[in-house]
Amino acid sequence: MLEVKSLEAGYGLVQVLRGIDLNVNSGEIVAVLGSNGAGKSTLNNTISGLYKPFAGSIQFEGQEISGMASERIVEMGLVQVPEGRRVFPNLSVLENLEMGSYRRGKGNRAKNIEHILEIFPRLSARLKQLAGTLSGGEQQMVAIGRGLMAEPRLLILDEPSLGLSPLLVEQMFTLIKKINNDGLAIVLVEQNVVQSLAVADRAYVLENGEIALSGPASELIDDAQLKKSYLGI
Numbered sequence: 001m002l003e004v005k006s007l008e009a010g011y012g013l014v015q016v017l018r019g020i021d022l023n024v025n026s027g028e029i030v031a032v033l034g035s036n037g038a039g040k041s042t043l044n045n046t047i048s049g050l051y052k053p054f055a056g057s058i059q060f061e062g063q064e065i066s067g068m069a070s071e072r073i074v075e076m077g078l079v080q081v082p083e084g085r086r087v088f089p090n091l092s093v094l095e096n097l098e099m100g101s102y103r104r105g106k107g108n109r110a111k112n113i114e115h116i117l118e119i120f121p122r123l124s125a126r127l128k129q130l131a132g133t134l135s136g137g138e139q140q141m142v143a144i145g146r147g148l149m150a151e152p153r154l155l156i157l158d159e160p161s162l163g164l165s166p167l168l169v170e171q172m173f174t175l176i177k178k179i180n181n182d183g184l185a186i187v188l189v190e191q192n193v194v195q196s197l198a199v200a201d202r203a204y205v206l207e208n209g210e211i212a213l214s215g216p217a218s219e220l221i222d223d224a225q226l227k228k229s230y231l232g233i
Contacts, residue, residue, distance in 0.1 A: 001026050001154050001185050002047070002078070007056035009046040015054060016042040018209045024154060024187055029180050031196040031217060032189045034206035040189045041083060043206070044158050048080045049073045060154070074103045077153030083162060083189075085143040089132025093123055096131045096142050100149030108151065116145040119175065137168040141175075148179070155179075156187045161195070173199050197221045 002024040010016040016039045024030045034040050045051045047058055049070035058066040060078050087096050097116060101109045117124045120141040126134065131142050140160055147155055157176065161169045169192065177199045180186050190196040197203055197217040205213040205226060213226060220226055 001061055002187070003057075003059045004047065005057040005059075007043075007046065007058065008054040009042055009051055009056075010054065011042065011051055016209045017046070020056070020206075020209075020211060022204050022211065022214070024185055027180075027183050027185055028202065029176070029186045029188055029200045031200035031203035032187060032206060033191070033193050033196060033203055035191060038206040039209040040206055041158060042209075044080055044082075044156050044187075044189055048078065048156065071103055074150060077104065077151065078156070079104075079147045079150045079152035079154070080156040081143050081147040081158060081160065083158040085136075085139045087131040087134075087139050087142050087146075089130065091131060092128050093131055093134070093142055094127040097145050097149050100146035101151075103150060105149055105151035109149070112149050112151065116148055119148075119179065120145055136163050137165070137172070140164065140172065144175075144179075152184065154185045154187065156189065158189045159191065160188075161190060161192050169195065193226070194221070 004020055004022045007017055007020040008015060020043065032040055032043065042051065046053050049068050052067050057064060060076060065073055088099065097113055098109060105112055122138060123141055126138065131139060161172050164172060173195045176186065176188065188196055188200060197220055200217040202215065203217045203220050204211050213220060213223060
């Protein structure tokens with residue numbers, strides 16, 4: 001579904017990514033792991049069209065999207081749920097969800113809201129509540145739900161566990177796997193190595209703007225270099 005080749009990117013004159021190669025197949029969860037400053041968000045924002053790449057190729061379902069406008073990329077079905085939730089705090093939960101279908105999925109809005117409330121039943125009683133008054137975990141549910149409203153073919157989740165309690169982190173990864181079980185391909189961008197590898201099919205480890213490790217998640221969890229660098233083992 002997604003193929004990134006020799007990608008170089010950054011912001012302004014600052015180069016962050018150096019020769020990134022990665023791919024995502026239909027129905028997969030692919031984890032992109034790395035510490036703060038590794039280049040994860042730059043990668044997401046370049047794929048999503050928010051940053052223009054310096055060089056390289058990004059293809060989504062066989063079509064070159066490198067440098068394409070972000071709204072056009074969303075219309076094609078590649079949707080990002082950004083780091084930090086970014087809900088509209090002064091809009092209700094329902095209004096936030098509806099905003100997700102602005103570019104794509106508008107015709108199925110009512111049906112998709114029903115589906116999202118099945119995934120996140122906790123939001124059912126909060127539809128009229130202002131999103132800015134919700135807990136961090138609830139806001140993350142709204143953010144993911146808003147992304148699903150666009151009927152994505154590929155969903156990028158940027159740090160979905162950030163700032164959540166350990167219990168909510170566990171629940172969030174369970175929900176991510178549940179969403180993937182419906183056939184949705186997911187790029188899971190995280191610092192949480194262990195739980196990301198537990199739900200992912202494959203993974204890439206970013207370090208200083210380059211791919212340091214890649215492979216099946218089941219193999220990387222036992223990789224000595226990964227344990228030393230990220231798990232302190």
